Amino acid sequence: MSLAETWDRFARERTPRRAVNARGQSTWLNWTQHPDHGPDEGVLGTPLPGLKVLELGSGNGDNLAHLATLGANCTGVDVAPRREAAARERWGHLPGLDFRTNEAIDYLTTESATFDVVLSIFGAVWFVDPDALLPVVRARMNEGGTLAFSHLPAGSQELKPGKAGMRHDHTPDEWTKLLHRHDFTDVHAEVIEPPAVHSAATMLIWATA
Template sequence: MSLAESWDKYAVGSKPRRAVNATGDTTWLNWTQYADHGPNESVLGPVAGRRVLELGSGSGSNLAHLVTLGAMGLGVDVAPAREAVARERWADLAGLEFRTAEATAFLSETDEAFDVVLSIFGAVWFVDPHTLLPLIRSRMASGGTLAFSHLPAGSQDVKPGGAGLRHNHSPDAWEHLLTSYGFGAVSASLIEPPEGRTVGTMLVRALAR
């Protein structure tokens, strides 16, 4: 089974995001695996007028929220089913595009430049950082923001790929990797889980030098 087929199979079993969140918003950004928990889009800084790339955009909900704030968004996902769902759900939202592609292939072939790149439990978690990070940096404007989240090391989930292929590094390891590939001002920390849960979320942010 190919990578795209594996992710398509996983996508079929995914539950759609709720129509509104706990505060009644119809769009929002969620960095963690828990509803209504963790920081919001402020992690990225101002996004209005900025070109934003999401690697592993899924149904497009996080990216769509940034577009409602004035960003110009492009979502890339390896699963064809994800693009179809995202296009249908957000068809009426201008300034938002979706493409089906593997992250490294897209970054290697595109000539587009981005001010913000984000990956929420997405490509940064699954692709070798020694391959992916320099490709991301090559498509980012100087001073641009890269931010991503994933489960902490040792955590288990059911996404395709298997534990051996996930790059859930420690904060120190991410700082070393990011600074090695042209990023600075790295902040990496664990978001504590909500009450009654035991697994937190790693959130990493860096600026392109």
């Protein structure tokens, strides 16, 4: 089974995000897997209007759609064709928002565009060898831009066994060293505690290009 087929099968099992959150918002950014929990787009630390944003592993496009409503020009890349179709169906009416089906490294090495913000929320940064991915991400980022990503903490048992062998788990210290090695600076890494006992924490990391 190809990588695209594997993730397409995984996409079929996912429940679509609810239409409105607890605050009554129809779009929002969620770094964790828990609803109405964790920080918002303020992690990016910069006004979003006019910025070029790329999400690697954009899924159904929900997080990226929120940034588009704030004025960013957004591109989402996902290896699963089903994800692009779902994202276009739900968010295709928004301006400044585009979705592509592609593998992260292939996209970054064949496209010439550069970006001010690169996101990966439980996405490609977790599932692609960082020594292969981070250099090509850095090459497509404008100076002073922000790379931000989140995933389960290293050693978490929450991920389904079928995906456990695909992920690249690192501690905050290990991610900091990896990012510095690939010319990122001002690295911040934290573990966001879950909203309830026995639920999963989230590791959130952001750095400057």
